[in-house]
Amino acid sequence: CSRKNTRNAALHPLWQSPLTIPGGTRQSPINIQWRDSVYDPFLKPLKISYDPTTCLHIWNNGYSFLVEFDDSTDRSTIVGGPLENQYRLKQFHFHWGAINDWGSEHTVDCKFYPAELHLVHWNAVEYPSFEEAVMEGNGLAVIGVFLKLGARHEGLQTLVDALPAVRHKDTVIEFDVFDPSCLIPSCPDYWTYAGSLTTPPLTESVTWIIKKKPIEVDEDQLEAFRTLLFTSHGEEERRMVDNFRPLQPLMNRTVRSSFR
Ligand SMILES: COc1cccc(CN2CCc3cc(OS(N)(=O)=O)c(OC)cc3C2)c1
Numbered sequence: 001c002s003r004k005n006t007r008n009a010a011l012h013p014l015w016q017s018p019l020t021i022p023g024g025t026r027q028s029p030i031n032i033q034w035r036d037s038v039y040d041p042f043l044k045p046l047k048i049s050y051d052p053t054t055c056l057h058i059w060n061n062g063y064s065f066l067v068e069f070d071d072s073t074d075r076s077t078i079v080g081g082p083l084e085n086q087y088r089l090k091q092f093h094f095h096w097g098a099i100n101d102w103g104s105e106h107t108v109d110c111k112f113y114p115a116e117l118h119l120v121h122w123n124a125v126e127y128p129s130f131e132e133a134v135m136e137g138n139g140l141a142v143i144g145v146f147l148k149l150g151a152r153h154e155g156l157q158t159l160v161d162a163l164p165a166v167r168h169k170d171t172v173i174e175f176d177v178f179d180p181s182c183l184i185p186s187c188p189d190y191w192t193y194a195g196s197l198t199t200p201p202l203t204e205s206v207t208w209i210i211k212k213k214p215i216e217v218d219e220d221q222l223e224a225f226r227t228l229l230f231t232s233h234g235e236e237e238r239r240m241v242d243n244f245r246p247l248q249p250l251m252n253r254t255v256r257s258s259f260r
């Protein structure tokens with residue numbers, strides 16, 4: 001899959017870290033070749049239970065904007081799907097492009113979407129903290145949802161309205177009620193594979209659950225993402241766009257589907 005006239009990823013600010021982890025065998029993101037994915041009838045439906053009052057704040061961490069949650073209890077969790085344990089919601093964030101032709105991290109049959117949502121969860125059954133779970137093969141579970149250009153997304157708009165307050169890196173605002181399940185398609189179909197974080201520390205600790213159906217957002221909402229900055233107050237402004245990692249080799253992995 002070639003990202004037409006891609007910026008030189010090696011020079012991209014997001015990739016001071018190595019493009020590929022030396023010795024990495026399960027790096028993310030990947031292209032999902034639909035016909036190579038294997039239907040697994042033993043995959044369960046994913047059970048999502050989020051408590052909107054566990055929402056804490058939105059912050060710009062210089063890679064994306066993150067909506068973080070209180071993960072001190074099991075009030076916002078996922079279970080089932082490919083997962084052996086219950087995982088707690090820690091944060092969600094997005095990746096997007098400078099233009100609508102690309103922006104997603106994963107691709108489906110080499111098709112890029114203009115943006116991709118990641119909901120990051122950690123295995124609080126087996127590990128005492130997110131920091132520990134980040135280092136373990138079954139430590140994290142990330143739900144990926146593709147965004148496509150279409151109708152305005154009312155649920156997303158409350159997030160979009162808050163973005164001007166986190167325009168610069170290391171700015172944060174309180175955001176105390178939000179239910180991220182409004183950003184997840186009702187269609188239960190997903191692909192799943194063993195992968196990694198796509199931003200530092202790039203650890204191979206993620207069970208990826210990629211929803212087959214995208215959600216629709218409108219042009220103004222995508223443009224609002226592109227008004228954010230990689231840079232802090234006082235620095236020369238660099239627009240936060242193209243904050244995605246290049247595709248990584250599939251190597252010895254199979255992508256399973258929950259649907260025929
Ligand atoms: C041990 O390393 C860490 C411990 C605690 C928190 C963090 C920072 N955290 C890691 C997971 C993660 C993962 C992120 O993206 S992704 N695509 O899910 O890998 C991300 O995107 C902006 C940000 C973060 C931030 C790192």
Ligand SMILES: [Zn+2]
Pocket residue numbers: 093094095118198
């Ligand atoms: Zn991500």
